[in-house]
Amino acid sequence: MKKSVSRLLSLALILASLGFGACDREESRSDGQAADLKRALPEFEAPQDARSKEIEALTGGHTRIVWAQQQDPDKTDAHGNGSNHQLMGLGTRDGVGERVILGKVGNYSRPLLTPDGERVVYTDKGMKKVKGKKAYAPTCYVVNWDGSGKKELADVYADDIWVDPGTGITWVYGIDEIVSNKQVSIVGRRVVRFQLDDPAKSEVVFEKGEVSVNNLQASRDGKRIATQFPWPYGGMLDVEAKEWTATDRGCWTSMCPDNSYLSWVFDGAHKNLIMIHPDQNEKWLIPVSDLPGFKNKEMYHPRWSNHPRFFALTGPYPPGTRNTSGDKVEAYIGKFDPGATKVVAWVTFTKNKLAELFPDVWIEGGEKESLDRKQIGKAPEGEPEVVKARVKEVEAGTWPANEDKLVFAWDNIANEKRVGDRPCRVELHGRARFGRFYDAVLGGGTAVPDGASVAALGDLGAEATVEFLLTAATDADGVVFTDGTRVVFVAGKRIYGKTGDAVWDAGVIQPGVPTHLSVQGHGETGILFRDGVRVTEAATVTPPESGAGLVFGDGIWEGTVQGIGIYNRALPAEEIERNAATWTARVSERKPTVRVVLKGKLVEVTPLKTKTEIGAYNRALSVYTYEVEEVTEGAYASEKALVSHWYYMDDTFLTSMPREIGRSYELTIEPASDHPQIESELTDYEGADFETPVYFDVTTPEP
Secondary structure: OOOOHHHHHHHHHHHHHHHHOOOOOOOOHHHHHHHHHOOOOOOOOOOHHHHHHHHHHHOOOOOEEEEEEEEEOOOOOOOOOOOOOOEEEEOOOOOOEEEEEEEEEOOOOOEEEEOOOOOOOOOEEOOOEOOOEOOOOOEEEEEEOOOOOOEEOOOEEEEEEEOOOOOOOEEEEEEEEEEEEEOOOOOEEEEEEOOEEEEEEEEEEEEOOHHHHHHHEEEEOEEEEEEEOOOOEEEEOOOOOOOOEEEEEEEEOOOOOOOOOOEEEEEEOEEEEEEEOOOOOOOOEOOOOOOOOOOOOOEEEEEEEEOOOOEEEEEEEOOOOOOOOOOOEEEEEEEEEOOOOOOEEEEOOOOOOOOOEEEEEEEEEEEHHHOOOOOOOOOOOOOOOOOOOOOOOOOOOOOOEEEEEEEEOOOOOOOOOEEEEEEEEEEEEOOOOOOOOOOEEEEOOOEEEEEHHHHHHHHHOOEEEEEEEEEOOOOOEEEEOOOEEEEEEEEEOOEEEEEOOEEEEEEEOOOOOEEEEEEEEOOOOEEEOOOOEEEEEEEEEOOOOHHHOOOEEEOOEEEEEEEEEEEEOOOOOOHHHHHHHHHHHHHOOOOOOOOEEEEEEEEEEEOOOOHHHOEEEEEEEEEEEEEEEEEEEEEOOEEEEEEOEEEEEEOEEOOOOOOOHHHHHHHHEEEHOOOHOOOOOOEEOOOOOOOOOOEOOOOOOHH
């Protein structure tokens, strides 16, 4: 039943007495004022103000939204580390529109609406700087939708709220044992959960590795959780098995709030959702920075609502999101098509001169909706098929064939291996980068096992074996691998192994042809296998003291490596043969790409970010626009070429960038769409014309 006119007049008098209207609010109000406001409001049967009507026209029903708002108009604080926020809310049936829930400025990170929409859980990060590092002491709180009843819950970072469908108990999922670090990404050692109405009842959900905050979301049945292990490694946790699998690299992971297990990872450019199909080895991009007037600026804080067709995010962000004005940063709700292949409609629910952070959306009845699993990833009828890529390389056979005494196994960045509970990862240094097959490209740099893996390797015995797949880009000289005592190198167009004074000749190196090598000790004899075949052996082998000296590349050798296996034993010939055959079969399925060599005059550049703007990323790319002057190899029809170049690698700016406008450059490029490994990298392309396809510079970056 509609409320009487007299009641609406009373409401207007209340609003007037508080000194603001439905859309024109003061910039600061006390908690008491916010609480008094909401308690004075009726709950309407339909939206009353224009903005609420627009929101419900999109969502189809009663909607509530909560978010944090930066109160300094000269800053954005996109990661929500500061203490100058207010907790904001908007209910489409309140009759008020955008309003303050808690007006006392503070830190209101990752606010979350409870599944019934009646309460808000948020976290105060408690950030302090200690000896140059950010130290966090998070505490999460709950407050009623009307701003009343605030109380402390637990000393964890709250990241999701879930209702057990069997018991009806509401659980808060959080991350604790926070690790101090210099990065923006906050990392904890455990995922825990506790009952919202009885926080003393808590459980450990996962403690087999570090997890990043702000990215955790559970499926409706609670059996799967999408999060990061830690940033930038997106993954899916099987809650019952307490095991996780990698999905893709990026940030702001999110889980579809039904039982489809569809998830996303936000790309490094902060412009596309990388959707991960729950059943098939497929992923696809959904642009989310294509709103009118945005021109491909960065977005932040994407998160699925409680309804599988809707999500929220904020933007657009100017360069330097932590220090520049937030006057254009608003918060939006987007609606997916039935197959979650694109955004079909948008609505903004804020309009002010302050930056918005961490929006969470609740839609009445959303918890009952589900995607049609058969429709996921399929374009609407009559529209072009969705362009998809593999999430992982299709595996031919099992590698490693035998994990006995396996101490390290790195397939590639898209197919992460673990030894026990420890993920095996490689760190790139210098101008090394990841390749289109997710392998390590070593021209200009090196690759080493990550610190946790090196610490776990310990002492390696006299029979330790190292195997890997290498592909030379040229036949130029250089060191491919060393473990401190053994070396694999290229010289005079041949590949050799060396231990002490003994040298093993492994034959001619062929650029572009993958080669599997196994280097091992065997008692007092060193043995080298090439493509599963024993090549030679040499006497007087000194085993490496530990994994600390294991390095791939020397900054000179041009080529790639992957399939790195380290064993604390000598592998028998038949096992090495099986591993080599697996890799031969796997690489035979790889599809070639189109390479173009051309000369182009640089006509437009994207301004490079500063170190502060780059933040936690250790590599970054920028897209430049060239006028095509001459094509010397391959086919290229357009008059323009948009080319993505590295300009920041291994936490260091390349002095060869930026390039000079008006100057001509020789370019060796391949379609960026054939290089999915760069999707997770920070990429600047503000102002670029995206009617022209983007290409990727595949040459080794100049220092």
